[in-house]
Amino acid sequence: MNDLGASFATAFRLLLSLDPDLLQIVGLSLYVSVSAVAIASFLGMPFGALVAMTRFPGRGALVIVLNAFMGLPPVVAGLFVYLMLSRAGPLGDWGLLFTPSAMIAAQTLLVLPIVAALTHQTIGDLHIEYDEYLRSLRMGRVSSVLTLLWEGRYSLFTAALAGFGRAIAEVGAVMIVGGNINHVTRVMTTSIALETMKGNLALALGLGVVLLAIVALVNALAFELQRWTRQWQGA
Amino acid sequence: MDPAVAGRVTSVLPLKLSGVGLTIGQHTLLKDIHHTFTGSSISVVMGHNGAGKTLLLKICHGLIPPTAGRLQWHRPARAKRPCVQAMVFQRPVLLRRSVEQNIRHVLKAGRIAKSETGRAVQQALAMSRLTDMASRPARQLSGGEQQRVALARAWAARPEVLILDEPCTYLDPAATLEVEQIITAFYDAGTKIIMATHDIAQARRLAGEIILMHQGKIAECAGGHEFFGGPCSDQARAFLEGRLWTRGNSI
């Protein structure tokens, strides 16, 4: 109970002090996770839409795999990227291990199946509705995909948010490929893990509260933005 | 040839259906359809629910490939303008965008020059009396207004052939009249119209030619005057009388 009270006090003090170390950690967390979500959306949304809009052998199996990978453990994603980027790995020459880029790669891998699977779901429903319309216009594949992605923009935005929630909250992947190096690859979740291990429970919890506040803030902003555009575009 | 008629002979017509049939699973939904759609009149497809009107229109539009027979356009659609035909569906299919954006979307698909887009949109809005609603979300409009958006979209695409599937099903008499005026405007602009309807009065007003469907086959095909003057087939008589009888009783 004491710890809890102390941790809230710590959280407030951290937030109010605008401690440069803390700001750097928060900034890196956001940079890594937002980048990962952006890349995953850029790749995963067209991919999910394409899978939803085309019939090909093995499509069912692909969708099952995609859905299964939504539950990919972060440490496994981290391990995979680690193996690719380590000195002996196929991409070892790039020298990316223990850099923010490696962390972005690992989180992208983690978010990609979520975004792709949710997009597949959304676009699948829209495709049933608009298939004949699009074929009636003799629209090409690329334009059709783009049309439906835009039609599903609100649901897809929510899918991206789900991906962001997953990315910003995970610790396993960034720990393995980033290494939690102070001022280089330390993010919020890895600091929390570190402080907990050092026994600084109040500080750890305080950081946890800050993390939660940031996630809540991002979601609130996204929600407002969505409500606002919805009002203007009506859907 | 009458110049008025000669003017409306489009490049893709006539459309000739020879022995067209459609079988899905074990059900034969359309059978032995022989017909030639010429450019000179409004063709109206009639028939009871489930007679196969929608399927026939979708086959003509190329949305469903027939499983038997063949479909022959006079000259196949040129690659440069994919929108030689447009179809307005039984239920309007509108994008989750504004009325104007809906029209623009069709223009983009039709690859109409950017410089012409603005004017084409304004024209389409004006002819369907939607100018005031241009920025409203299309899916929030009333059923009649949505149907007008669908027609405005078709207008913007400048099709040579316009296929309409019961465009007035959900509309009140005033809205029906408005839609009929738009259809007439299309016709006057030289567009070939192929439409399905249940509304006998509407068919009487618009039809140059009537195609009566019954259980997946063409039961009778005649000019509008002949059909309503005195149909030849028993099915056509039954269709007309059945309808009138129902109406007489239901009032």
Ligand SMILES: Nc1ncnc2c1ncn2[C@@H]1O[C@H](COP(=O)(O)OP(=O)(O)OP(=O)(O)O)[C@@H](O)[C@H]1O
């Ligand atoms: N994909 C399909 N698979 C099996 N049967 C179908 C399919 N599509 C349509 N049908 C059947 O084909 C028949 C003709 O359908 P169609 O939609 O052409 O009727 P319609 O004349 O347009 O009727 P309505 O006046 O109710 O619109 C119906 O009995 C329908 O159930």
Ligand SMILES: [Mg+2]
């Ligand atoms: Mg129908």
